[in-house]
Amino acid sequence: MAAACGDRFDLVVVGAGIMGSCAAYYAAKRGLRVLLLEQFDFLHGLGSSHGESRTIRATYPENYYPSMVLEARCLWEEAQAEAGYRVVTSTAHFDFGPEDNKSLQSVIDSGGHHREVNIRLIDRGSSSSVFSGVFALPDGWIGVVSDIGGVIRPTKAVAMFQALALKKGAILKDRTRIIAIEKDGENREGVRVRAAGGEIFLGSKCVITAGAWMKKLVKSVTEIDLPIQPLHTTICYWKIKAGHEAEFTAEGGFPTFASYGDSYIYGTPSLEFPGLIKIALHGGRPCDPDRRDWTASSSGVMVDSVGEWIRKILPGKVESGNPVITQACLYSMTPDGDFVIDFLGGEFGKDVVVAGGFSGHGFKMGPVVGRIVAEMAIDGAVEGLEIRHFGIRRFAECSSGNAKEFEEQVSSH
Ligand SMILES: Cc1cc2nc3c(=O)[nH]c(=O)nc-3n(C[C@H](O)[C@H](O)[C@H](O)COP(=O)(O)OP(=O)(O)OC[C@H]3O[C@@H](n4cnc5c(N)ncnc54)[C@H](O)[C@@H]3O)c2cc1C
Numbered sequence: 153m154a155a156a157c158g159d160r161f162d163l164v165v166v167g168a169g170i171m172g173s174c175a176a177y178y179a180a181k182r183g184l185r186v187l188l189l190e191q192f193d194f195l196h197g198l199g200s201s202h203g204e205s206r207t208i209r210a211t212y213p214e215n216y217y218p219s220m221v222l223e224a225r226c227l228w229e230e231a232q233a234e235a236g237y238r239v240v241t242s243t244a245h246f247d248f249g250p251e252d253n254k255s256l257q258s259v260i261d262s263g264g265h266h267r268e269v270n271i272r273l274i275d276r277g278s279s280s281s282v283f284s285g286v287f288a289l290p291d292g293w294i295g296v297v298s299d300i301g302g303v304i305r306p307t308k309a310v311a312m313f314q315a316l317a318l319k320k321g322a323i324l325k326d327r328t329r330i331i332a333i334e335k336d337g338e339n340r341e342g343v344r345v346r347a348a349g350g351e352i353f354l355g356s357k358c359v360i361t362a363g364a365w366m367k368k369l370v371k372s373v374t375e376i377d378l379p380i381q382p383l384h385t386t387i388c389y390w391k392i393k394a395g396h397e398a399e400f401t402a403e404g405g406f407p408t409f410a411s412y413g414d415s416y417i418y419g420t421p422s423l424e425f426p427g428l429i430k431i432a433l434h435g436g437r438p439c440d441p442d443r444r445d446w447t448a449s450s451s452g453v454m455v456d457s458v459g460e461w462i463r464k465i466l467p468g469k470v471e472s473g474n475p476v477i478t479q480a481c482l483y484s485m486t487p488d489g490d491f492v493i494d495f496l497g498g499e500f501g502k503d504v505v506v507a508g509g510f511s512g513h514g515f516k517m518g519p520v521v522g523r524i525v526a527e528m529a530i531d532g533a534v535e536g537l538e539i540r541h542f543g544i545r546r547f548a549e550c551s552s553g554n555a556k557e558f559e560e561q562v563s564s565h
Contacts, residue, residue: 164355169201172361174522180320213258227519245301249412254558366508383436388475488553
């Protein structure tokens with residue numbers, strides 16, 4: 153069934169990346185009449201949820217993320233069982249860096265509070281006994297292995313949640329750019345969602361999951377100026393040296409990993425392109441998501457620092473001159489790197505829920521964010537998870553958001 157102009161829904165979701173697709177599914181699963189709207193074609197490559205791989209890890213410097221990841225993991229399993237195919241490959245996860253790095257120390261502290269995360273410390277001497285000894289930890293570096301890691305196939309995962317939402321009765325509509333969200337009706341109940349083409353959709357509630365467009369869309373709806381900065385980032389795939397390919401595969405026991413230090417470098421096992429491994433720098437260049445500079449030169453700094461890191465940490469195993477494939481993607485950074493999940497408030501009260509600012513680490517959380525925002529829209533509150541760190545108004549109290557005791561890990565250049 154198609155959505156027609158003037159149709160009324162229980163929930164209208166704006167933005168069909170992983171967050172909007174999950175929100176549509178969890179709301180439809182609870183019996184709501186749901187409409188999911190997307191400005192581009194479904195599964196496009198212009199936002200944050202496309203591509204070949206995303207990491208799942210439960211080790212975070214902040215102690216409020218591991219329990220979200222643990223719930224998300226269960227929801228990923230349930231969704232895969234319902235769909236009948238897999239989008240997640242489980243692996244171990246390996247964090248490492250200088251022993252005195254505060255972020256890494258916080259990872260160890262917060263991981264230690266969750267039995268299921270099951271962390272084990274690795275010193276430089278014992279690093280040769282894990283992961284075929286491929287990681288050469290420098291002097292003064294330590295590592296921590298956790299059972300909870302894995303690779304998600306992002307485009308396939310978004311398609312899975314859209315298919316599941318459809319199956320539960322949601323209506324999906326792409327090529328529909330929303331330009332206004334207003335209070336609806338004479339008694340001002342519900343919302344009117346207006347598209348650039350002139351169509352109007354009515355909803356009792358609305359969820360905005362607009363990714364890197366969040367700041368623009370929210371600003372056009374209210375006076376709130378969300379500090380969500382889009383960053384243009386580059387993913388790099390590097391060639392594994394002949395004879396070492398098997399050591400870097402998930403089947404060969406290779407983990408997802410994160411390297412702390414002057415910069416944060418992360419990677420996933422060789423999976424999507426045989427013989428290549430994804431290793432990238434967490435960061436990017438501020439951009440306008442509607443006017444991006446796609447030139448390769450803009451990713452030079454990111455490529456150079458990863459090449460240098462490969463020579464130091466994976467010596468003799470991976471070609472470090474130049475990546476063989478690069479792909480562009482968008483981050484939506486908040487000043488503290490924490491999510492924004494809240495009611496919009498003001499004249500909208502609890503009728504509009506916003507979920508954005510996923511700051512380069514949201515994909516794994518897609519199902520739990522979907523569950524949370526569906527619940528906020530339906531019940532007006534969230535059960536079972538503490539989300540006070542994700543409030544919109546934290547930036548009004550302090551422009552840098554939540555206080556952190558560890559180093560800033562995301563660079564923009
Ligand atoms: C290179 C890279 C690596 C990453 N690695 C990881 C990782 O390893 N692990 C992890 O957990 N996370 C990772 N992330 C982060 C994760 O991918 C994002 O947090 C997540 O995809 C954000 O999803 P989203 O739905 O909020 O945004 P998006 O996927 O961008 O979805 C927003 C959608 O809203 C649509 N939209 C916007 N405005 C409008 C409008 N006005 N009308 C209609 N539609 C609109 C957009 O077109 C878009 O489709 C990574 C991100 C990148 C870029």
